[in-house]
Amino acid sequence: MSNAINIEAxxxxxxxxxxxxIILGHGGGGKLSAELVQHLFLPAFQNxxxxxxxxxxxxxxxxxxxxxxxxxxxxQPLFFPGGNIGDxxxxxxxxxxxxxxxxxLFLSAGFILEEGxxxxxxxxxxxxxxxxxxxxxxxxxxxxxxxVDRGHGDGVYINTSGLGLIAADxxxxxxxxxxxxxxxxxxxxxxxGIAVMSVRAGLDFDTVIESDSAPLNGLVATMLETTTQIHVxxxxxxxxxxxxxxxxxxxxxxxxxxxxxxxxxPAAVHAACELLGLDPLxxxxxxxxxxxxxxxxAEALLAKMQQHPLxxxxxxxxxxxxxxxxxxxxxxxxxxxxxxxxxxxxxLPRIC
Numbered sequence: 001m002s003n004a005i006n007i008e009a010x011x012x013x014x015x016x017x018x019x020x021x022i023i024l025g026h027g028g029g030g031k032l033s034a035e036l037v038q039h040l041f042l043p044a045f046q047n048x049x050x051x052x053x054x055x056x057x058x059x060x061x062x063x064x065x066x067x068x069x070x071x072x073x074x075x076q077p078l079f080f081p082g083g084n085i086g087d088x089x090x091x092x093x094x095x096x097x098x099x100x101x102x103x104x105l106f107l108s109a110g111f112i113l114e115e116g117x118x119x120x121x122x123x124x125x126x127x128x129x130x131x132x133x134x135x136x137x138x139x140x141x142x143x144x145x146x147x148v149d150r151g152h153g154d155g156v157y158i159n160t161s162g163l164g165l166i167a168a169d170x171x172x173x174x175x176x177x178x179x180x181x182x183x184x185x186x187x188x189x190x191x192x193g194i195a196v197m198s199v200r201a202g203l204d205f206d207t208v209i210e211s212d213s214a215p216l217n218g219l220v221a222t223m224l225e226t227t228t229q230i231h232v233x234x235x236x237x238x239x240x241x242x243x244x245x246x247x248x249x250x251x252x253x254x255x256x257x258x259x260x261x262x263x264x265x266p267a268a269v270h271a272a273c274e275l276l277g278l279d280p281l282x283x284x285x286x287x288x289x290x291x292x293x294x295x296x297x298a299e300a301l302l303a304k305m306q307q308h309p310l311x312x313x314x315x316x317x318x319x320x321x322x323x324x325x326x327x328x329x330x331x332x333x334x335x336x337x338x339x340x341x342x343x344x345x346x347x348l349p350r351i352c
Contacts, residue, residue: 024350027074029238029284030343034247053251054174055099055234058166065168067102069093070161076350078125078155081195082210085158086128088352091215091286092237093162094136098217099233099289101172101224102164107133109143109160114153122156136215138162164217169228176231177252181320182298184291186219186305187313188212189241190269193283196351197276207268214287219310223291226304232292235285237352239343242281244290245318245328246342255324258340259331262317281330282343284351292320 025032042050049057056069073089090107097104109129113122133140191212198209216235223230232252236244241263249256265273265280273280287310293301298316305311328340 027238028343028349029243033238034342052173052175053247055096056102056162056164058100058173065102065166067097067100067104067164067166068161069096070159071096072157072159073352074154074157074350075196075352076154077196077199078121080199080211081208082191083213084125084128085156086125087132088211088213088286089158089160090129090132090136090138090140091213092352093160094138094215094217095235095286095289097162097164098215098220099172099235100164100166101170101220101228101230101233102166103221104136104138104162104164104217106163107138107140107160108162109140109158111143111145112153112157112159113145113147114155115147115150117153117155125156132215136217167224167228170224170230171228172230172233174232174234174248174251177248177254177256177292177320178231178294179254179320179322180295181231181292182295182316183245183256183258183318183320184293184298184302184305185241185264185315185317186216186289186291186311187287188264188266188269189236189285189288190265190273190280190283192237192286193240193278193348193351194269194272197348198272203272203275205268205272209266209268209272212285212287214310216287216289216310219289219305219308222304222308222311223301226301227293227297229297230291230293230301232290234290236288236290237284237286240280240282240284241290242279242328242340243342246340248290248292249328250326252320253325255321255326256318256328257321257331258318258328261331261333262315264313264315278348281340284348286352295319 056067059066078085094104195209195211234244305314
């Protein structure tokens with residue numbers, strides 16, 4: 001074909017040649033996702049605003065700045081302990097906007113519906129989305145609906161985009177971590193990924209593990225009331241805490257050292273991960289955030305976070321260092337260290 005794309009012209013295309021076709025791992029938030037973005041999408045869409053690759057783009061406006069984010073949700077099953085694809089879509093986009101330090105205001109929603117989808121199930125999802133938007137204090141103001149052939153849509157896929165305003169004294173971005181900073185995690189990890197997997201795989205644990213899906217904009221607002229000296233915020237969704245910190249370390253060209261003994265892993269999640277052969281550091285979360293802040297403000301900020309319902313289990317889990325730039329290292333419970341690499345694909349596909 002005369003209009004065939006020449007992959008030889010792609011930026012550093014070698015990593016992509018290992019896969020002639022898209023695989024599930026390309027959507028997992030790990031190395032394959034990063035390679036797809038870096039070597040295929042960025043060269044095609046390259047511009048200064050896109051280059052920062054934050055949870056949302058920060059756009060300059062007359063008299064202020066706007067945070068703009070978009071996300072698509074393809075979770076299976078559509079309903080899981082603690083939520084469904086509807087509130088997941090609202091919370092996920094609200095959180096992406098909030099990770100720029102913005103106050104989320106408006107959302108859009110696009111629905112790809114499969115022919116044969118039960119109207120009752122769709123109605124429950126829509127009602128859940130509306131309730132989630134009201135809880136987060138945002139308005140869903142525009143949208144779109146398309147229908148695909150039976151057998152081609154898994155019921156429903158949802159795309160949401162969000163807009164929010166950033167205060168003048170707030171400057172938060174993935175490349176702003178500095179040696180000497182402290183890493184704070186807002187609460188227990190691994191709940192969302194294990195909740196989805198338990199239903200999908202038909203696993204029965206001693207206790208019900210529910211998704212932590214929640215809007216984090218209220219917690220972020222509380223944090224910014226305490227201090228605007230927050231360098232980085234990130235919600236560790238696909239790829240979990242490990243992938244999020246690796247992205248930050250590479251963007252800021254710093255090293256990050258974790259203390260595994262301080263990681264808040266619920267006993268039920270720990271047991272499930274042992275059963276499934278998973279590492280909780282890589283399991284997705286939908287209601288937690290990572291904050292990287294100067295050590296001088298860390299304790300006061302931590303105390304304030306612990307007063308918020310979504311930050312009661314907040315804890316300091318690590319430090320930023322000038323050593324091993326671009327890498328995340330964990331001190332183990334046995335006193336040794338291990339490199340926490342970015343996962344190649346994903347442990348649990350289709351969890352958001």
